[in-house]
Amino acid sequence: MRVHRQLHGRGALFDTDPAGLAPRLVGLRPHQHRATPFEHPQELPFVVLTGRRGLGKSAVLEELRDAYKGHTPVALIDCESAEFVAPPPGRDAEAWSPVSQALLVIAEQLAEPVTGAGRITFPRLMSGLVAVAAGGWRDADSERIRREVERILLLNESGSWVAGFAGRWAGRVAANVAAAATGTGPLLSSAIEATLESISDSFVHRRQQRAATWWRDYPNASRNARRGLMLLSGHFRAGGTSREHAERHLVRALLADLTDAYTGMLPRMQRIGRPLVLVDNAQSAPGPGLTDPALRDRSEGIADQVVFVTALRGDSRPALRNAVRQTLPEVARRTDWTPDPASASSRALLVSLPPLSADDTLHIVDEHQVPPQLPHAIHRLTGGNPLGITLLTESAAQHDTPSLSELLTSDIRLHEDHDGRPAYVELLDRLVPSDRLEELTVLAAAHDHDSATALAEALLPDDFGPADVRALQTRLVQEGLPEVPGRFVGDPFVRTLLLLRLHHRSADHGRWREAHETLIAHYAPTDTSGARYRLHHELALGATESAVTHLRDTFTALDTRSWLRTLRFVASAPYFHAHDAEGHDFDARDDRRAAIALGHTDAAQRVPDDVDPVLHLRVRRLLYAVWQLTDPLALPDPKVCDRLRFELEQLSNLRPAGNALLWRASRDWPEDALAGRPLRVPDDHDDSGDDGEGEA
Secondary structure, three states, rough: OOOOOOOOHHHHOOOOEEOOOHHHHHOOOOOOOOOOOOOOOOOOOOOEHHHHOOOOOOHHHHHHHHHHHHOEEEEEEEEOOHOOOOOOOOHHHOOOOOOHHHHHHHHHHOOOOOOOOOOOOOOHHHHHHHHHHHHOOOOOHHHEEEEEEEHHHHOOOOOOOOOOOHHHHHHHHHHHHHHHHHOOOOOHHHHHHHHHHHHOOOOOOOOOOOOOOHHHHHHOOOOHHHHHHHHHHHHHHHHHHHHHHHHHHHHHHHHHHHHOOOOHHHHHHHHOOEEEEEEOOOOOOOOOHHHHHHHHHOOOOOOOOOOOEEEEEEOOOHOOOEEEEEEEEOOOOOOOOOOOOOOOOHEEEEOOOOOOOOOHHHHHOOOOOOOOOOHHHHHHHHHHOOHHHHHHHHHHHOOOOHHHHHHHEEEEOOOOOOOOEEEEHHHHHOOOOOHHHHHHHHOOOOOHHHHHHHHHHHHOOOOOOOHHHHHHHHHHHOOOOOOOOEEOOOOHHHHHHHHHHHOOOOOOOOOHHHHHHHHHOOOOOOHHHHHHHHHHHHHHHHOHHHHHHHHHHHHHHHOHHHHHHHHHHOOOOOOOOEEEEOOOOOOOOOOOOOHHOOOOOHHHOOOOOOOOHHHHHHHHHHHHHHHHOOOOOOOHHHHHHHHHHHHHHHHHHOOOHHHHHHHHHHHHHHHHHHHHHOOOOOOOOOOOOOOOOOOO
């Protein structure tokens, strides 16, 4: 079963009237063979879609391929695909790299015929790839060499001859190259000579004959194409910066072949859309090896007319330091892009993909028969993360429940030939680095480097130390997750999923308790600055007495803003299922927080003799109200919102100095909760509502 996907909220890329970014660059309307004016007729930007995992970058690239396939040359690769990890069996590692493999795959896709035009041939790239491959043949068997070189030679198949003739030509030339490579003469030289002769065969178009001389301009080739290819092969085998030098010229060969295909009146009349190269997960090899040479050549005046659209996890690559940065809405009608002649990276246009809006979520979820409150709940939980919305919608289609917790923990089948897995497991597989899932599951409960180190010492292997904690923090930022003071994992949706996984690591939730008990001990009672953190983790284990006592006793001692921030942070403790009266886990599904917030349990509550019972119970109700209303897995209860308003109003009467702030909170917080926003501390505009800052 394929998960249904709609690209809601991405119209700025695909709109036709007025034209979105893609049609303005490609020169064609999506899914049509109809021209549209170019926005950048001369030099065009190298588009890089940025953002953290799950924002739909891959979905956008797939839609671009589908929109233009068959209408203009288009290629799509995923740099995290297995075919770019290691050379195929029998291939010498010195004669293979992710970049060389990517260029072969890209050219094969670009060569496919399109409406009104024949196949594009790649004689320059073909000869370069043969020279690279030949550098690793040595004593290889002739049959493997023949198969290897035949695939490369097919890049020069024009498709303009009798059906099958070009393929038979490639097979014949491959046999000649293999024979030359395994003969008695110099292996590499013989293979290159045979390849160059194949390009110069009389039946090949004169444009390709001219391409046979292209490699004579390779540095130090002395205007000799054969020598240029020999040097290319040697540089490639040398590895390091020498290989990068060779790969840059292979990228240039691909672009030169594409430019040649669009040169002259006849090709220009036939091909009305620019070629489109799509690169997913461009932060991984071979991504940088494709991106950097193209940007560098453009900055040095080596022009091409290829539309590059790549997807980058995060946006912090040093090679893109001077890139122009815009949001998706900003490029909807025009791109405010002008490159800096002195900077190669300024040729890139970084476009950040935003989360989906509440309306987008409604349109996606409403395509299924679901409870009416579910779209709002899903958007509130995911923060508009397209992957989260899509998988939760699929879970809702497979399970008849309005509970977000059950949608996350229920098995979801994404493919008919695979068993189902809990939805939160599927989400974490795609939203966090798989090689650090175990560590992140534990550290998601932490607030900073010190608390994360305490958790690592107690619950993770000995070889995961403070340096590894810092490295993981850095990696999360590089991948585009937000930095939020007071949270080791800054993205609320990802943190919720990780904490849910921690909660389910054992049937008795033992790992969950160990993590929170470790942090309770870390923020010892003698550490007054860590009081709010200790109370937060006690609340996560169902122990509320200390939190009520602290909030009650500091109501008049703390300034009002700090007190509100403390209340909000303590009450942000996770609550995955009910606790009994003693705070222990039990299997019932009921959520007792609303009943306590509404005062239904006040009569049974024992208030300490030496405190004001009215203030004590009011603070207790208020704590439970905020706890329920800010829980990302629970829908805000309107009755609890009304009670929250009332309790804050009453507290404002008890604190004349903070009357205005408490009164404002009594208006803002219920409104924020119902709208799915973080609770705002009045007049504190820099506060996100989800951090741990402020006095304790």
